[in-house]
Amino acid sequence: xxxxxxxxxxxxxxxxxxxxxxxxxxxxxxxxxxxxxxxxxxxxxxxxxxxxxxxxxxxxxxxxxxxxxxxxxxxxxxxxxxxxxxxxxxxxxxxxxxxxxxxxxxxxxxxxxxxxxxxxxxxxxxxxxxxxxxxxxxxxxxxxxxxxxxxxxxxxxxxxxxxxxxxxxxxxxxxxxxxxxxxxxxxxxxxxxxxxxxxxxxxxxxxxxxxxxxxxxxxxxxxxxxxxxxxxxxxxxxxxxxxxxxxxxxxxxxxxxxxxxxxxxxxxxxxxxxxxxxxxxxxxxxxxxxxxxxxxxxxxxxxxxxxxxxxxxxxxxxxxxxxxxxxxxxxxxxxxxxxxxxxxxxxxxxxxxxxxxxxxxxxxxxxxxxxxxxxxxxxxxxxxxxxxxxxxxxxxxxxxxxxxxxxxxxxxxxxxxxxxxxxx
Amino acid sequence: xxxxxxxxxxxxxxxxxxxxxxxxxxxxxxxxxxxxxxxxxxxxxxxxxxxxxxxxxxxxxxxxxxxxxxxxxxxxxxxxxxxxxxxxxxxxxxxxxxxxxxxxxxxxxxxxxxxxxxxxxxxxxxxxxxxxxxxxxxxxxxxxxxxxxxxxxxxxxxxxxxxxxxxxxxxxxxxxxxxxxxxxxxxxxxxxxxxxxxxxxxxxxxxxxxxxxxxxxxxxxxxxxxxxxxxxxxxxxxxxxxxxxxxxxxxxxxxxxxxxxxxxxxxxxxxxxxxxxxxxxxxxxxxxxxxxxxxxxxxxxxxxxxxxxxxxxxxxxxxxxxxxxxxxxxxxxxxxxxxxxxxxxxxxxxxxxxxxxxxxxxxxxxxxxxxxxxxxxxxxxxxxxxxxxxxxxxxxxxxxxxxxxxxxxxxxxxxxxxxxxxxxxxxxxxxxxxxxxxxxxxxxxxxxxxxxxxxxxxxxxxxxxxxxxxxxxxxxxxxxxxxxxxxxxxxxxxx
Numbered sequence: 001x002x003x004x005x006x007x008x009x010x011x012x013x014x015x016x017x018x019x020x021x022x023x024x025x026x027x028x029x030x031x032x033x034x035x036x037x038x039x040x041x042x043x044x045x046x047x048x049x050x051x052x053x054x055x056x057x058x059x060x061x062x063x064x065x066x067x068x069x070x071x072x073x074x075x076x077x078x079x080x081x082x083x084x085x086x087x088x089x090x091x092x093x094x095x096x097x098x099x100x101x102x103x104x105x106x107x108x109x110x111x112x113x114x115x116x117x118x119x120x121x122x123x124x125x126x127x128x129x130x131x132x133x134x135x136x137x138x139x140x141x142x143x144x145x146x147x148x149x150x151x152x153x154x155x156x157x158x159x160x161x162x163x164x165x166x167x168x169x170x171x172x173x174x175x176x177x178x179x180x181x182x183x184x185x186x187x188x189x190x191x192x193x194x195x196x197x198x199x200x201x202x203x204x205x206x207x208x209x210x211x212x213x214x215x216x217x218x219x220x221x222x223x224x225x226x227x228x229x230x231x232x233x234x235x236x237x238x239x240x241x242x243x244x245x246x247x248x249x250x251x252x253x254x255x256x257x258x259x260x261x262x263x264x265x266x267x268x269x270x271x272x273x274x275x276x277x278x279x280x281x282x283x284x285x286x287x288x289x290x291x292x293x294x295x296x297x298x299x300x301x302x303x304x305x306x307x308x309x310x311x312x313x314x315x316x317x318x319x320x321x322x323x324x325x326x327x328x329x330x331x332x333x334x335x336x337x338x339x340x341x342x343x344x345x346x347x348x349x350x351x352x353x354x355x356x357x358x359x360x361x362x363x364x365x366x367x368x369x370x371x372x373x374x375x376x377x378x379x380x381x382x383x384x385x386x387x388x389x390x391x392x393x394x395x396x397x398x399x400x401x402x403x404x405x406x407x408x409x410x411x412x413x414x415x416x417x418x419x420x421x422x423x424x
Numbered sequence: 425x426x427x428x429x430x431x432x433x434x435x436x437x438x439x440x441x442x443x444x445x446x447x448x449x450x451x452x453x454x455x456x457x458x459x460x461x462x463x464x465x466x467x468x469x470x471x472x473x474x475x476x477x478x479x480x481x482x483x484x485x486x487x488x489x490x491x492x493x494x495x496x497x498x499x500x501x502x503x504x505x506x507x508x509x510x511x512x513x514x515x516x517x518x519x520x521x522x523x524x525x526x527x528x529x530x531x532x533x534x535x536x537x538x539x540x541x542x543x544x545x546x547x548x549x550x551x552x553x554x555x556x557x558x559x560x561x562x563x564x565x566x567x568x569x570x571x572x573x574x575x576x577x578x579x580x581x582x583x584x585x586x587x588x589x590x591x592x593x594x595x596x597x598x599x600x601x602x603x604x605x606x607x608x609x610x611x612x613x614x615x616x617x618x619x620x621x622x623x624x625x626x627x628x629x630x631x632x633x634x635x636x637x638x639x640x641x642x643x644x645x646x647x648x649x650x651x652x653x654x655x656x657x658x659x660x661x662x663x664x665x666x667x668x669x670x671x672x673x674x675x676x677x678x679x680x681x682x683x684x685x686x687x688x689x690x691x692x693x694x695x696x697x698x699x700x701x702x703x704x705x706x707x708x709x710x711x712x713x714x715x716x717x718x719x720x721x722x723x724x725x726x727x728x729x730x731x732x733x734x735x736x737x738x739x740x741x742x743x744x745x746x747x748x749x750x751x752x753x754x755x756x757x758x759x760x761x762x763x764x765x766x767x768x769x770x771x772x773x774x775x776x777x778x779x780x781x782x783x784x785x786x787x788x789x790x791x792x793x794x795x796x797x798x799x800x801x802x803x804x805x806x807x808x809x810x811x812x813x814x815x816x817x818x819x820x821x822x823x824x825x826x827x828x829x830x831x832x833x834x835x836x837x838x839x840x841x842x843x844x845x846x847x848x849x850x851x852x853x854x855x856x857x858x859x860x861x862x863x864x865x866x867x868x869x870x871x872x873x874x875x876x877x878x879x880x881x882x883x884x885x886x887x888x889x890x891x892x893x894x895x896x897x898x899x900x901x902x903x904x905x906x907x908x909x910x911x912x913x914x915x916x917x918x919x
Contacts, residue, residue, distance in 0.1 A: 077672050078779050078810070100678055136619050143625055144597050159872040160865070165777045166590075167809040167849040169583045169632045170857075170864055171891065172873045173596065176628025185624075197678035220538055224562075226652045228717065264721030271652075271718065318617040320538040344539075344619055372601070372616025392622035397612050401879065402623050408875035408901075420623070 017043070017059055023067040025150065025158065025189035031063060032187060033156040035414050044183035044416055046086040049121035050129050052114045054182055054391055054419045056382050063187065065124060072190060076101055079166050080147065082192040085124025092123055102198035105142050106133030108299040113379055115308035118300075124188050130180025133299035134231040134257070137223060137341050139196075143179035148192035151178070153185070154410025164192050177405075183416045184424060185409040199259035204231070204291040205269060206246070207254040208282045212236065212323045215254045216343035218279050220319055222256050223342045225275055227268040231257030231295055232342040239303045239338045245294035249284065257295060298340055304349040304379075310335075311350045312379035313361055317369045319343035328368040332360045353381060358388055365392075391420055425472055425855055427889045430519035434500060438477055441500060441522070445480050448490040453528070455479040464505070464523050468570070469513040469856055471772075471826060476503065476517035481525045485603065485611060485641040491524060492639060493609025501885050502607070504635040506546060506578025509570045511773055512854025514582060514634050514890060521888070524639060526577050532556045533642070539617045540647050541600055546577020546640050550584075553645055562647040565592035568850070569758060577640045583632030585850035587683040587757075590808035591716075592648070594850070596631035603642035604630060607881045617644060629876065634852050635887040637880040651716035654682065655726060656750045659733050660707030660740030664688060667709035668783040670736035671807045674713065675780075677732065679725055683714040684808035685757050688787065691764060691802040691815070692756075698763035701756030704740045711807065712753050757804070761815065764802045768817035772829045776840030777849035780810045789839055790814055797832045799825070811849035812840065838863050853891045861893050870894075875901050 020035075020042070022028045035042055040060035045051070047066060069086035076099040083092060089107060096102050107126045111119045120126075132141030148162030161174035178185055210218060215234035222229045233255050240246045240253040256272065258265045273283065286294060297303065304312050317325055322343035330337070334351040350357055358377065365373040374392035377385065394402060399421075406413070406424055418424065434441075442456045455461060461475040477500075482488045495502050501521035508515050517523050529545035535557060536543065542553050542564070550571040553564040567586035568574055574584065579595045580602060592598070601615030614627040621627065630637055661667040667686055674681065687695065687710045696703040703710060715725045726743060733741055744750035756763075765771055778786050787803060794801045800817040814836055818829040837847050837857060841864045847857045861870060870892060877884070878898035888895060 075779065075781075077676055077781060079675065130625070132620075140593070140597055141620060143628055144593065153872060157868050157871070159869045161869060161872065163777075163846040163864075165779060165810050165845050165849075167585060167594070167777050167806070167811045168846045169585075169594075169850055169852055170846045170848050171853065171861065171870075172629050172876055173583070173632050174629070174873065174876070176596070176625045176631075177876070179628070180620075180625055197675075197680060200678070220540075224537065224540060224649050226561075226649045226718070260717075261721060261724050263724055264718055267718040267720035316618045316620050318536075318539045320536075341619060370617075371613070372618040372621070374618070374622045376622075394623045395613075397606075397610050398614075398623060398626070401606070401612065401626070404879040405624060405626075405876065408879045409872070 017061050019062045019064050021064045021067055028063070028065070028068065028187055028189050029152045029156065029158050032152050032414065035061060036154070036156045036412060039412065041414055041417050044187055046122040046124055047088070047119065049111055049116070049119045050125045052379065053110070053129055054385070055422065056386050057416060057419055059417065065187070068189060071095060073164065076195070079195055080164055080192055081195050082164060082190055083123050084190055085122060085188045087123045089120035089123055089126055093120070096195055097198065100198050101195045103145065103193070104135060104139040104196040105145050106135045106139070106299055107142065108133045108301070110301060110378065112305040113301045113312060123191060127179050127188070127191060128181065128183045134233065134295050134340055137344065138228070138230045143176045145194040146175040146179045146191065147194055149175045149178055149188055150190040151186040151188045154412055154414045162192065166194050182419045184406060184420055185415070187415065201262045201265055202257065202259050202288055202291045203265050203269065204286040204294055205256045205258070205272060206249060206284045206286060207276070207279065208249060208284070209251050210234070210254050210279065210281060211252070212326060214279060215252070216319060216323050216339065218254060218276055219256070219342040222272060222276060225272060227258065227272045228260070229256050230259050231255065231298070233298050234339040234343070235303070236338065238336045242303050243294070243297050245286065245290050245297055255294060257291065301347055303338060304347065308379065309353060310379070311353050311357060311377060313348040313350070313375050314378045315346040315348065315365065315369070315373065315375045317344060317346060317373035321368060321370045321373060322346050324368045325364060325373060328364040329361055333357055353384065355384065355388065389421065427474065427518060427855070428895060434520040435477065441498070442478055444494060445478060445491060445522070448494065449480050449482050449487050453481045453483060455481070464508070464517060464525070467505070467508040467510040467513060467515040469511055469516070469854065471820070472513050472516050472855060474517050474519060476521055476523045477519065479523045479525055481528050483528045485605065488524065488605045488639055488641050489609045489611055492605050492607055495522065495885060496608045496883070499883065499885070501888055503887055504581070504639045506575035506581065507549065507573050509574040509578065510582065510852060510854060511775070512848065512852040512856040514852050514854040516855050518889060526575065526639070529641060536617065541617055541644050542647055543642060543644050544576050546580070546643060547575050550574050550576055550579055557647050561650050563650050564645055565598050565648055566595050569761070576643045576645060580631055580640050580643055581633065581635050582850070582852040585811070587685055587806060590684060590806070591680050591682045596628060598646045599627065599631060599643060600646055601644035602627060602630060602640045604638040604640050606638045607883070607885050615644065632852070634854060634891050636877055636891060637886065652718050653722055654714060654716045654750060655722045656712055656714040656744045656753045657726065657729055658703070658742040658753045659711040659713065659738045660704045661709045661711070661736070661738050662707065664709045664787050665784045666737045667711050668780065670711060670733060670738065671780060673732045673736060674729060675808070677728060679728065681713050681808060682716040683712065685712045686710065686805040686807040687757065687760060688803040690800065691760050691804050694763040694767055694802060695756035695760045698766060699755045699759045701752050703756050707740055712757055760804045764815045764817065768800070769819045769821065772816040772818065772833055774814045774816065774833050774836050775811070775848045775851040776837045776845055777809070777811045778840050778843050778845035780807065782843040782845070786812065786839060786843060790836055793832055793835050797828050799829060799832055806849070809849070810845065834860055855890055858891060859893050861891070871901060
C-alpha cells in the first residue's frame with residue numbers, strides 16, 4: 001500500500017496533532033473535506049476509552065466526535081434507537097432501562113483491564129470495536145444489532161446505509177462492515193441499533209470443581225439443551241478465587257446463566273440440573289444481584305484488571321478446540337486463563353511481558369485451535385502494540401481483498417491509518 | 425423492466441464458450457440446448473424471462489473456481505443460481521451471461537454437534553439442514569416459506585428471513601462462515617466455526633449481497649436446540665387497527681414471541697377456503713402469536729397475551745391445545761400465498777418493511793390504491809418485525825394488468841419508504857425493486873454500495889442488472905469527487 005506512514009514517522013512522535021472538534025454531521029463532513037484537501041490523516045475518537053485496542057496511532061490530526069452526541073430517535077415499540085456516535089453508552093443503557101429494554105449484545109467495558117476507571121465509552125466506539133459480551137452465542141455481537149448508519153467516507157462524501165426498521169435486506173449491509181472496522185472505513189455521524197426487552201430476572205447456576213475438559217463438555221451440553229442458557233463461562237481456581245462474585249467458593253467454578261421470567265428460570269434450572277447431574281460435584285445458585293455482578297465481571301474481564309503490566313490475550317476459537325489451545329499455550333508460558341462463550345472465547349493473562357509470547361500464542365492457534373482460531377492482544381505496552389500486530393493477521397487473499405475494500409472507502413488512508421494493521 | 429443490453433460479440437461466441445466450459449465441467453454439467461435452457465429462463469419472479477447463453481452446473485468448488493476464472497478472463501457475465509426460488513428476480517439470466525447453478529453441490533459435509541453447526545454445500549435446501557440434525561433435537565432457525573425448496577446458498581445471497589426471525593434472526597445472524605469463490609477464481613473463507621473472525625466483517629456483507637460479490641460454495645450454519653414446547657394463539661379482531669394495537673401491546677410488554685403473523689380479511693377468506701384451517705370468517709384481521717420454550721414460560725406468556733387481547737378488543741381467541749391444532753393454525757398462514765393465487769390467475773407479492781405503528785395508515789392507503797388501480801389486494805404481514813407482504817391480484821392475459829400491478833406495487837413500496845420503512849424486508853432487491861432503489865437511497869448512498877462491489881468485482885461481471893439502477897462504473901467511482909451528491913453522468917442511460 002501507500003508509503004505515507006514513513007513520512008509521518010519522520011516528523012517525530014512529539015508533534016502534537018491538531019484536534020478538530022465537530023458538533024454535527026455537516027461539520028464532520030467539512031472537517032474531512034479539509035483533511036482530504038491537505039492530505040492529513042486523523043485519529044477518529046470520542047471519549048477515547050478504547051484507545052488501547054489495536055495499534056497506537058500517529059496522525060496529523062484528531063477528529064473528535066465527543067460533541068456529536070445525543071439520542072436522536074428512540075422508539076421502544078419498534079425496538080429501534082438512533083443516536084449520534086459520541087453518545088455515552090451509559091446514557092443509552094440508562095435510557096433503555098427506563099423502558100425495561102437493553103442492548104442484548106452486552107457491550108464489554110475493558111477500562112479496568114486497561115488500568116483506567118470504569119467508563120463504557122460511546123456507542124460509536126462500541127460499534128467500531130465491535131466486540132460482544134457473554135451473551136454472544138445466544139444474542140450475537142454489535143454487528144447483529146447494527147441496523148443503519150449515516151457517515152462520511154474518505155472521499156468526503158456523506159452516505160447512509162441500512163435503515164431504521166429491524167428487518168431489512170435493501171442493498172449491501174454496510175453497517176455490518178463498519179462494525180469492528182475500528183474507524184478505518186468511514187466516520188459515522190448517526191447510527192441506528194436494534195434494542196430488545198431486558199430479561200426481568202437473572203439467575204446463575206454454579207458448578208464446582210470441574211476440570212477444563214469436563215467444564216467445556218458440560219457447557220456444550222448446557223448450550224445444546226432447550227434451557228436457553230445465555231451465558232456459559234468456566235473459571236479455573238486461579239481465576240475464580242479473584243472474582244468478587246465467586247469469592248465464597250474455592251476451586252474451579254463453571255457458571256451458567258439463565259434469564260427471563262422467574263417461573264421460566266425455575267423450570268429451566270430444574271431441567272439443567274437434571275440433565276447435567278452426570279457430571280457430579282456440587283452446585284449452587286447465585287441470587288439476582290450477585291448474578292448480575294458476575295456477568296459484568298466476565299464481560300469486562302475484571303479478573304485480569306489488577307496487574308496492568310501483564311499482557312492479556314483474547315482468543316476466539318471453536319469450543320471443541322478451546323481446552324487444547326489453552327493447554328498448548330500454558331505449556332510454554334506462565335499465566336492464568338478462563339473460558340467464556342461455552343469455551344469458544346479464551347481469555348489469557350500472561351505473567352510477564354515479552355515479544356516472544358506473540359509467536360507462541362499465534363503458533364498455538366494454528367496448531368491447536370484449528371483454521372478459525374485467532375488471537376488478539378488486548379492489553380500490552382504501547383511500544384509492543386506499535387511494533388507488532390495486536391490484531392490477528394489475515395490470510396493472503398483476505399488481506400488483499402481487505403485492502404481493496406479500504407481503498408473504496410478511504411483511498412487516501414485518512415482515517416485511523418495503521419490502527420487495525422500497519423499497512424491498512 | 426430493462427436489462428443491460430446484450431453484447432452481440434459475446435452472444436456470437438456461444439459455441440466457443442460451451443466448448444471451453446466443458447473442459448472445466450464435464451458431461452451434462454454444461455447445458456446449451458434451447459429446450460434445456462428454457463428451464464432456467466426465470467426464477468420465482470416469473471413475470472420476467474430470459475434464456476441465458478449457457479448454464480453450467482459445477483460439481484465442486486474447484487470447478488466453480490475454474491469457471492469463474494475463465495469468465496473473468498473472457499469478460500463473460502455470470503448469474504449465480506441456487507434453487508431459483510427468488511421472488512425478486514435475483515437469478516434472472518441475461519442473454520449474454522452464463523448461469524452458474526449450484527444444485528449439484530447438494531451435500532451436507534459435516535454435522536458438528538460439539539460446536540453446534542452444520543457445514544453444507546450451497547445447494548442443500550434450507551429444510552434439509554434442519555432434517556439432518558432433527559434426530560438430535562436441533563434445527564436451523566431461519567425458515568423462509570420456500571424452505572422445502574430454497575437452498576442455503578440462496579438464503580445467504582438473499583439474507584432470507586421467515587416467520588421466526590423476530591426472535592431468532594435472519595440468515596446473517598445464523599451463519600458462522602462461508603467459502604466463496606471470487607470472480608477471478610480465487611477462493612476465500614470468511615468466518616468459520618468460531619463466533620467472530622479477524623478483520624472486516626466480510627461475512628456480514630456477503631449475506632444479502634444477491635450474488636453480486638462472489639459465488640458461495642460452502643456454508644457453515646449455526647444450529648439451535650429445539651425448544652421444549654410451542655404453543656400458538658389465534659386471535660381475531662374487528663379492525664386492523666385493533667390487531668395492530670395488540671401487536672404493539674405485546675412488544676411493549678417485553679415479550680418477543682417466536683412468531684407473530686397477521687392476515688387481513690381477503691387473505692383469511694382465501695386461506696380458509698383453501699385449507700380449512702378453522703379461521704373465523706367474520707373478522708377483519710387475524711393474528712397468530714406463537715411462543716416457544718419451557719412449559720412454565722409459555723403458560724405465563726400466554727396468560728399475559730390473553731389479558732392484553734381482551735383489552736385490545738379482540739372478538740375471537742383460540743389457544744392451541746395440541747400440536748395438531750397449532751400446526752392447523754399455521755396451515756392457513758403457510759398456504760396464504762397459493763390460497764390467494766386461487767382467487768386470481770396471477771398475483772404479485774410485495775415485501776416492504778414499515779415501522780409497525782404505521783400499519784393502520786399504510787393498510788388504509790393500500791386499500792385506496794387498490795380502488796384506484798382496480799386491482800384487489802390481500803395482506804399478509806410478519807407483524808412482529810413490520811414486514812408487509814401485500815399480494816396484488818391481477819390477470820396478465822388482460823391488457824395492461826401486469827403493468828398496473830407493477831405500478832401499484834411500486835406505489836406500495838414507495839409508501840413504505842415514506843413512512844420510514846424500506847423496500848424489502850426479506851425477498852431482496854433483485855431486478856424487481858432495482859429501479860426503486862433511488863426512492864430509498866441518495867445517489868451518494870448507492871455509490872458507496874457500488875464502491876464495495878468494485879472491491880470484489882471491478883469489471884461488473886457478477887449478476888449485472890441486479891440491485892443497482894445504474895451499472896457500476898468502477899474506474900469512474902475510484903476517482904470521482906461527487907459534489908452535493910450529484911451523479912457525474914446523470915444523462916447516461918438507465919435500464
